[in-house]
Amino acid sequence: MPADHLSTTFQALADPTRRAILASLTTGEKTVSDLAEPFDMTMPAITKHLKVLEKAKLIERSRKAQYRPCRLQPEPLKDIDEWMEQYRKFFEASFDRLEDYLKQLQAKKEKTDE
């Protein structure tokens, strides 16, 4: 039960329904029913996913009449992005090697084409 900030964020993102909800919020505020619509899932299940996202501060909620509109709150994603920084050199390095390899392939192909 890790209570730390990053663990809570990663945990919240470790579910495809919740990631889809976040993606859907990139186009703007949505009601709970709007968000629920694409999923083959009951409303209480969606309410629970929203609570997980809210506790992780990935969304914020307000009230408009009987609606509880949700909007994206991207700060925790920024924290993950910053955490990622220490690993970037590793996967960028392997990407560079891939690029080198692809360049070699291309060079070989050009030779064949001559």
Add this chain to the structure above:
Amino acid sequence: MPADHLSTTFQALADPTRRAILASLTTGEKTVSDLAEPFDMTMPAITKHLKVLEKAKLIERSRKAQYRPCRLQPEPLKDIDEWMEQYRKFFEASFDRLEDYLKQLQAKKEKTDE
């Protein structure tokens, strides 16, 4: 119980012990005992964490005598980084607004200093 690739990766990262293990592997290959040393936890617990990381393909393991050295395998982190791309404009935008605000503060301060 999401079996998809991104969920598995996020799930593996949603634990401070596992993130610390990854960080420790940035300085190179380590044995299980090396990795276990900083934690107040039994060896079987560490073995389980390593299995989670291995299933998520965040580490790879080999054998050297009685040791099972682990090394970082950063590809899944790259996938997260790419997933993040769709959100970057959101948190970069709010960072820009913060920058603007700080510039305004600075401008005000300079005026006061005149």
Add this chain to the structure above:
DNA sequence: TCACTATTTAACTATTTAGTTAATTAACTG
């Protein structure tokens, strides 16, 4: 006030997770 819509809460269940202790496997070393 009554009925309707939007959403949440309660109570329950099945599965997964993170840890433990005790026992086992594997490889080295005297």
Add this chain to the structure above:
DNA sequence: CAGTTAATTAACTAAATAGTTAAATAGTGA
């Protein structure tokens, strides 16, 4: 071979997760 070190497996437990159905709450509007 006997003993030691490295690591895993088995069996168990407590807590968390993701879902369900049924009931409750809150706001709108005739």
